[in-house]
Amino acid sequence: MNRITELFSIFIQETQNTMQHIITAEPEHHNVWLEMATDLWPDYITADLESVYQEIMRSEKFEILLYQQNGSPIGFIYLGLRADYVEGSDSSPTGYVEGIYVNPDFRKKGIAKALYQAGETWAKQRGCSQMAQTFI
Template sequence: MNKNVVFGSLENIDDILFMALQLWTDNTYDGLREELTEILNNEKETILLYKLENEFIGFNHVAIRHDYVEGSNSSPVGFIEGIFVKENHRGKGIAKILVRSGEEWAKSRGCTQIGSDVEFHNVESYNFHKKIGYTEVNRIICFLKNIG
């Protein structure tokens, strides 16, 4: 793993939370803090942090999934649940390093594939995934109807 990449822990949850709230803007502080605490205490998930000098500037949340992952033909499958790099540090290869570190972590846990998804309108993330060697395997539109 890259020397700037470290595993997230409860000690640096506030740093993770600061960045995660920028990525998942529809979450609340308390709700996301609780979710991150669960992630950091789960051996099937990790948060990898990129540290530059004394500042965390990006993270990659990776999980091991045993349910079906779109396009996969194996199980378990690593899955990039979310990746973020602070805006002033983008375009410098940091996200790619975080993804590669996540791939190594998943591989060390028996995965032979890793998946990811992007929201339909997120062209920047789509282009990033294509650039680092990910192949689009499907497109879906999700529906929901209130029935109660």
């Protein structure tokens, strides 16, 4: 096996291992998501974030993917499908990153990248050819 094949094999294995850590949020993840969301959006009222979570659970246009380590969620990506105008997009629907969060103790380890890639897959499966986000 040459070096390039070996490196590619390692990359594929790491990607598969990462994807095993990403799950779709379910109603029972409410409390852990709420804790992370409050950290990401500290100016929001907790009751409003609770309402957002319940709306996401009922909707097919929104999704939360969780990144787990040792069975505990340590990050999430909150995704949406937007059919209205999205700045910079020339197609519809457009996958939209509503928010992305990784626990500070686990940052700079590729978790946000893995979540974003999983979000891209989610959007592609729903007919999107583009992703967008607004980060401040």
